[in-house]
Amino acid sequence: MITSPPPSSTAGRAAGSAPRRAESTPYVDLTREEWSALRDKTPLPLTAEEVERLRGLGDVIDLDEVRDIYLPLSRLLNLYVGATANLRGALNTFLGEKGAQRGTPFVIGVAGSVAVGKSTVARLLQALLARWPEHPRVERVTTDGFLLPMKELQARGLMSRKGFPESYDRRALTRFVADIKAGKEEVTAPVYSHLIYDIVPGQRLTVRRPDILIVEGLNVLQPALPGKDGRTRVGLADYFDFSVYVDARPEDIERWYLNRFRKLRETAFQDPSSYFRKYTQVSEEEALDYARTMWRTINKVNLLENVAPTRGRAHLVVRKGPDHKVQRLSLRKL
């Protein structure tokens, strides 16, 4: 796998280091304008009815952004799905009887920091990809279902490392995606609740042979853990047919994190069973101080230490500006 990252807004080039030679990059860099011009080649423009349905997803995303950025992306992915099916056909021809495998889901990983907008991108892609007659069944899962239960995090001293790679049951997550990719009829996963800030006891999410699976989470591009014998294992990202890294400046992400916290304080945190209810009982300033500490001591550290270093493994890096609008895209061409 090619690992040289495109220029980033998260971790700038070290002072004094040599500029990357343009001809050696495996990425093609496109401005927003260059990318959005590609939508002219995109069949299936959005109908008025679909625009309404997208609005119904409850996201604040503006519709020009959907047309300019995410519609061309859904076309690119549609082409990848077709090409991947052809490749599997070639493999089956080569393998003969041993190969005869039914179509397996096309798996897309969506990575990036807490609050960068992964869920919004993943929800949009789910809606846009399901419009194509070749792949109407698109499922989306978030990796938070594979966080260790709170009791276990406490026992291991990991409560302030939530979202770090070690706070997940990584083997179970990889097995879950491997089973779906292998075409199992029915695969289940645990469910995480932001309300109780914990795994929901006894609840499971079921995935039944989708055409496309979108796996969204902070750590989806992490390399595999070595096995006990030191040998390399197959990791989650090895099952991805395509991956997207959502990138933005940490200062902007912090602002989005705090804005989301402010909104949640007025809505979901009001629920008596919310883990964060206590922050509705103190002043907004006090609540935001707490959120700022969470950002600076947990989420920002995780972004810089674990998440951003995986950016160069993505097939596509989308870079957002301060207003969430995508400004540049780097697409892997090699």
Ligand SMILES: Nc1ncnc2c1ncn2[C@@H]1O[C@H](COP(=O)(O)OP(=O)(O)O)[C@@H](O)[C@H]1O
């Ligand atoms: N394109 C967008 N335009 C405006 N606001 C957005 C956009 N994408 C995300 N947001 C807002 O930014 C915050 C973080 O987005 P979210 O998708 O919840 O992030 P993540 O899943 O990465 O934690 C949310 O408050 C969301 O409403």
Ligand SMILES: CC(C)(COP(=O)(O)O)[C@@H](O)C(=O)NCCC(=O)O
């Ligand atoms: C649940 C999360 C770890 C994100 O998980 P993901 O779905 O990306 O695997 C994150 O949203 C979170 O709760 N972080 C802990 C610190 C905080 O509450 O901001």
